[in-house]
Amino acid sequence: MLYSEFVEVYEALAKTSKRLEKEKILAHFLKKLKDKDDPKWIYLLQGKVVPEYDPREFGISRQLAIKAIHAGLGVSEAEINKQFNKIGDIGEIAEMFVAKKKQSSLFSSKLQVAKVFDNLTKIMTIEGKGSVERKLAFVSELLGSASGLEAKYIVRTLLNDLRIGVAQGILRDSLSEAFFPGEKNEMAEKIEEVYDLVNDLAIIFEAASKGKKAIEKVEIVPGRPVKVMLPVKVSAIEEAFEICGKPAALEHKYDGFRMMINKNGKEISLFTRKLENVTKQFPDAVESVKSHIKGDSFILDCEAVGYDPKTNKYKPFEAISQRIKRKYDIDLLIKKLPVELNIFDILYYNGKSLIEMPFFERRKLLEKIVSTEKWKIRTSFQLITDSEEKAKEFYEHALEIGEEGIMIKKLDAPYKQGRRVGYIVKLKPLVADLDLVIVGAEYGSGKRGGWLTSYIVACRSNGDFVEVGKVSSGLKEKGDEGTSYDEMTKLLKPLILETKGNYVKVSPKIVVSVTYQNIQKSPSYSSGYAMRFPRITHYRPDRKTHDIATLNDIEKEARSMIR
Numbered sequence: 001m002l003y004s005e006f007v008e009v010y011e012a013l014a015k016t017s018k019r020l021e022k023e024k025i026l027a028h029f030l031k032k033l034k035d036k037d038d039p040k041w042i043y044l045l046q047g048k049v050v051p052e053y054d055p056r057e058f059g060i061s062r063q064l065a066i067k068a069i070h071a072g073l074g075v076s077e078a079e080i081n082k083q084f085n086k087i088g089d090i091g092e093i094a095e096m097f098v099a100k101k102k103q104s105s106l107f108s109s110k111l112q113v114a115k116v117f118d119n120l121t122k123i124m125t126i127e128g129k130g131s132v133e134r135k136l137a138f139v140s141e142l143l144g145s146a147s148g149l150e151a152k153y154i155v156r157t158l159l160n161d162l163r164i165g166v167a168q169g170i171l172r173d174s175l176s177e178a179f180f181p182g183e184k185n186e187m188a189e190k191i192e193e194v195y196d197l198v199n200d201l202a203i204i205f206e207a208a209s210k211g212k213k214a215i216e217k218v219e220i221v222p223g224r225p226v227k228v229m230l231p232v233k234v235s236a237i238e239e240a241f242e243i244c245g246k247p248a249a250l251e252h253k254y255d256g257f258r259m260m261i262n263k264n265g266k267e268i269s270l271f272t273r274k275l276e277n278v279t280k281q282f283p284d285a286v287e288s289v290k291s292h293i294k295g296d297s298f299i300l301d302c303e304a305v306g307y308d309p310k311t312n313k314y315k316p317f318e319a320i321s322q323r324i325k326r327k328y329d330i331d332l333l334i335k336k337l338p339v340e341l342n343i344f345d346i347l348y349y350n351g352k353s354l355i356e357m358p359f360f361e362r363r364k365l366l367e368k369i370v371s372t373e374k375w376k377i378r379t380s381f382q383l384i385t386d387s388e389e390k391a392k393e394f395y396e397h398a399l400e401i402g403e404e405g406i407m408i409k410k411l412d413a414p415y416k417q418g419r420r421v422g423y424i425v426k427l428k429p430l431v432a433d434l435d436l437v438i439v440g441a442e443y444g445s446g447k448r449g450g451w452l453t454s455y456i457v458a459c460r461s462n463g464d465f466v467e468v469g470k471v472s473s474g475l476k477e478k479g480d481e482g483t484s485y486d487e488m489t490k491l492l493k494p495l496i497l498e499t500k501g502n503y504v505k506v507s508p509k510i511v512v513s514v515t516y517q518n519i520q521k522s523p524s525y526s527s528g529y530a531m532r533f534p535r536i537t538h539y540r541p542d543r544k545t546h547d548i549a550t551l552n553d554i555e556k557e558a559r560s561m562i563r
């Protein structure tokens with residue numbers, strides 16, 4: 001297909017803000033395609049060349065895009081920068097200059113989608129010495145054969161800023177619209193459910209095009225990340241039993257990070273809850289899995305907890321979060337901060353998906369295949385009981401030995417990937433604590449002058465973010481990533497969207513847990529609520545913005561404060 005035909009779809013999508021219209025445009029386009037098994041269509045519609053769980057990016061900054069336009073079209077960088085200050089979209093600038101240049105030469109683009117996809121893939125994968133120049137050469141080659149409109153979308157794709165208003169949910173629903181128009185809503189739900197197993201819409205597109213049976217057959221595959229099941233929060237043991245039934249399984253709530261362990265033949269891979277592949281960062285965990293778990297293929301759900309080998313004391317989540325990020329000196333860090341794997345669930349074993357199997361049976365299998373070794377690997381500590389008294393003792397003991405709280409699990413429940421259903425509940429002491437995202441920040445004064453020291457935090461509300469307060473305490477002068485003012489400033493600076501005096505607006509990416517004394521109605525923030533005495537307790541690199549508190553949660557908290 002010519003790329004010019006494909007960008008028409010982008011244009012049509014950009015022209016309407018109505019969700020249903022967007023779904024119709026996408027459905028019409030996808031249905032017509034002949035090669036529905038080719039993943040490039042879905043990837044390009046998302047501005048990518050790889051599945052959603054693959055974090056690789058093109059590595060083209062705005063400055064680099066400007067250089068490429070300069071090299072490809074001979075326009076001076078100063079002129080491009082001038083236009084950028086006016087227009088604010090490098091894509092449009094590329095369009096304008098390409099159109100100008102090619103107007104006179106009766107140019108007609110022959111650029112194929114496959115060629116664009118190919119070059120974009122090369123741009124993404126080039127590494128090492130001279131990679132910037134080689135990336136630029138591939139961009140210039142594309143711009144050289146593109147029309148104005150095509151150049152706009154090539155540049156926007158490279159800058160991760162397609163501006164067509166197609167969130168993943170729209171794309172998913174358009175598959176239902178295209179292939180199951182008679183039962184759109186029901187199938188949209190089914191599609192979402194199987195999507196959470198594979199996290200690759202291209203697979204779902206191909207299956208949907210083959211019909212309902214193919215969708216139902218979409219299976220979990222070891223080696224590919226799955227979205228984890230999440231707990232709901234309760235405030236008392238009685239409530240936990242009400243939700244999970246009696247008897248239920250009680251487990252300690254470990255303060256580490258969620259890890260999905262995958263084995264497929266000889267290949268072992270580890271994923272975080274955000275679907276990041278962290279295998280390289282945790283060779284010690286890979287070794288423990290190799291030597292202590294029986295089976296040719298499996299997917300296990302666990303909490304990896306860091307500890308200090310000198311004192312044999314567990315370390316809180318923040319300590320281990322440096323291991324998630326670290327790409328060098330890993331051996332050194334393993335010695336300083338090894339991890340213990342607390343395995344609590346199994347989703348797949350020796351070629352079979354187990355997500356429909358009741359929890360207590362999955363657990364039985366786990367106990368058979370994991371051989372415990374203290375400080376390396378173990379199945380989570382568990383008690384099955386129907387006694388509220390015994391459960392309370394278990395909870396108190398967990399708190400006494402320094403755990404965060406307990407998890408209560410429904411014995412006959414299946415595994416529900418990607419959902420916060422009542423098959424697991426968590427019980428922790430009641431400290432008001434919310435995950436929020438930073439949407440703005442202010443520079444400090446005096447010796448903190450160069451740092452962003454207070455942060456405007458927001459919760460989710462109908463697909464948008466609304467502010468709930470400003471927090472400036474909780475961080476230190478010096479510390480690990482995200483725990484001090486200078487480290488937080490480093491994280492926020494690349495996200496700045498706009499500066500107004502002392503204040504910066506930032507792209508909502510950085511999630512923090514915030515405690516407070518009270519939440520009250522207040523006209524000062526866009527949510528209509530404000531936190532009193534807020535304090536950042538944790539930086540949460542493991543959370544995405546869709547994990548954060550909603551306006552509903554805030555309203556609930558505010559109501560419970562009154563009681």
Ligand code: ATP
Binds near residue numbers: 231253254255273380
């Ligand atoms: P909170 O917001 O209360 O601090 P949390 O941020 O740790 O809780 P939640 O999203 O409520 O996270 O999910 C609970 C998390 O607890 C899981 O994602 C998992 O990482 C962790 N966890 C620790 N121990 C267990 C366990 N035994 N079973 C299941 N999850 C556990």
